[in-house]
Amino acid sequence: MKNIDLEIERILKSDIYIPSSYKEMIRNNIYMCEDKKIKSSNRILKLIPILCTFVFVISGMIFAVSNHEKIEHFFNYNKGIDTAIENGYILENKDEFVISNGIGIKVDNVVMDDYTLNLSFQLKFNDEVVTKEINRIELVDLLISDNDNKILCCEDKDIFDKFCKDKSLNYSWKQTNENYINSGGNYYIKSVNENQVNLIYNLNANNFPKSKSLNLIVNTIKIIGYDYNENIINGNWDIHIDLPEDFYNRENYYYEVVSCTNDKFNIDEVVVTNTNTKIQITTEEPPELPYNLDDDEETKMRKFIEQYEKDKNMTVEDYKKLMENRKFKNEYVENEKGEKFYPSNSTSEDCGYANKDMKYLVYWQTFDMNKYNATDEIKISLNYKGDDVEIILKKIK
Amino acid sequence: METLVKEAKRGDKEAFNKLIIEIEIDLYKIAKMRLNSECDIEEAVQETIIQAYQNIKKLRANNYFKTWIIKILINKCNSIYKKNKKHISIENNILENYYTMEEENSIESNVEFELLIKDLDYKYRIVIILYYLEKYSNKEISQILNIPISTVKNRISRARQKIKKILEGDK
Incomplete structure (x- = not known):
């Protein structure tokens, strides 16, 4: 037996299994002390400002959409957005796929105003991914920023820190303000067509800025099958979208x-x-x-x-x-x-x-x-x- | 860490958050020395963090933060353990089964670590984790656990002997 003290130290310092629920609890705990934010499997919830003690949010968050339901509406079951789209308030983006690690991503449609940012992603997979077995797709570390380096959505602290460091921004994680927007929403698969998946992200906020363009960064995609098996695909998807004048010159x-x-x-x-x-x-x-x-x-x-x-x-x-x-x-x-x-x-x-x-x-x-x-x-x-x-x-x- | 403690005492939530993230694994391991179920571990750590957050301004010596929060955690773990003990006669099997299921589900469970927890009594587990992982002195451990220094020394010595037997027996 080697030096027993060294052995004990080695064993105690070794990596052990830490449940993801524990890690999530740690990341969210400070906000639970004063505030609350949680990411569920299909939701992105906004940081709810505590006016005094409690906020009871009654939102449509339970309105889960099964991937097998036929999605009639463009982005979600929101007639207001449908009417806006019928009146031409939508960006139809013709840009090509950004390809990394065999997967192409592009954003083909966008609707944006002060309260709403809806994005329609197209993901094109290679033959290794059987798209009809996909239950859910998460763009795990999606970061959306605009031409003024305002952050409109970010779910990953490491990506957030790197982005702020690269751009020399003085933002603090979860400390939202006019440059780091407090947004939430949901995402789901709208349709699957051979090797291509249409993934919808619906975000809402109190104050999306009048952005002239959006930059989306994704480095990790999680694909979850109906058997709950997860497949993580890493890559470098950097997508730039120019927004139309209607969006950034909007008036309420x-x-x-x-x-x-x-x-x-x-x-x-x-x-x-x-x-x-x-x-x-x-x-x-x-x-x-x-x-x-x-x-x-x-x-x-x-x-x-x-x-x-x-x-x-x-x-x-x-x-x-x-x-x-x-x-x-x-x-x-x-x-x-x-x-x-x-x-x-x-x-x-x-x-x-x-x-x-x-x-x-x-x-x-x-x-x-x-x-x-x-x-x-x-x-x-x-x-x-x-x-x-x-x-x-x-x-x- | 002391800078972060200073900022946290001034009300900087981000600084407090960073402090907790820095020690999250240690907190988990210490809680695991006492508690079996993941729910209990999370509850103990959560309550510890909340209590620390509420009382950090009362902490006098900034360099004492980690020791202070570990003390809170050990007390929380003991409370939960005692609370669960009252139900052991009815739920013992369920708790044991739950623990086994956790093992099976672990992606990279460290067998040696798990062996130490299973085969050592709590009073030995806690002193060795404070001594070997957290690098506290006998005196500091006696203050954290509120036991005499001589008891700390005894328990570390016996723990070393028991662990040696466990590891040799395993091989």
Whole structure:
């Protein structure tokens, strides 16, 4: 036996199996102390700003799309985006594939406004990959930046650090700001055609910039089969996309309140973009917390984490129950022509509640009305805790 | 590390995050000395990080950060272990099976490391990991574990003998 001390040291220092769930917990933990961000297998969630204590996000995140479902809509189940596309608000990109390690990637379609960035990727595989056995594809370390070096999406810290170092940028991981956008969304396979796969990425944010071009970097692709086997393919895909003037010269419509039947409502904003309409309302409403106010800090944190874990693993049934019990219901926006527009029913929608200062409830919702069907006067109808509310607004010229 | 601790104490979340990432493997290994299930290990480390985050401003000596957080972790592990012990009579089989399944599922499980955990009592495991991996002195280990220095020395010596037998027996 060699020196026993050296042997013990060697064994204890050796690599051991560390579950990926542990690593993910470590990476996310600091944000759980104050904030939360999680990457699920098919979602990219935004960092949710904590206004005071809690944010309960009710989004279409459960709206999982099976790869076997026929995808009728271009990007997702969002009529606002469909209408925008019908009116020509889409980039059809004719660039060639960028090929690396036998795989070609290109972005053939883009829709972008303040709240939405939808990308349609085409991936062309060589004969070694049997595309019909692919269940999911992840662009593991996708980084999207623009002509001003603003980062619009980044899921990998190493790539982020390298990008910032190469460009001499002073950004900090997860510390989003106007140059490092807080974005989230989902991705899925839309179609498979022989050796080519159409992969859709739908991202949303509060403030995508008016970028003139996008740069996409991918170094790792993960292919997951129906048997859950994973195949990692490394390469160097660097894609540049010039965006049309319509995208970067876009202007939103803003609306002001003419009347509201609930005098406790404060209408923070109503904004109509090329793809959607966003509203935000604040009202006085004490929060529903997962803990009691007189619980000690440790108990509060434990109950918060339990609720967080429960929300993280929400099933479709849980989500349906949550939707049935929500305070704001039956919302729609109506234009002067009598056309009604409903909450965008897709995983790129941005809606939810947050409590503020333990006293106010902040509610926001996205509707599928856009600039192509918005009129000078619009009406928002909703039901708040059993009472119907009507808000009349007019466009600010 | 001391610079990061300083920044973390000033409220720099990124600095705190970097500190944790730097020691994530050590925290995992130390927790594994006490706890079998991956869920428990994650819970212990998670609670440790949260407690450290909440209390880092109270840390006086910046160079003591790692020792401080290891102490928190050992206490958390002990709490969880005691909590689980109450259920062992009913769930013992389930816990054992769960551990076995984890082994089977490990992609690159280190057999020697696993042997040490399985075949050594906890009181020996914890002292050797603090002594050999973390390079603490006998005095520091006695402070972390709240046991006399003589006990630390005894346990390290006995652990060395037991490990020698385990490794020789394996070969």
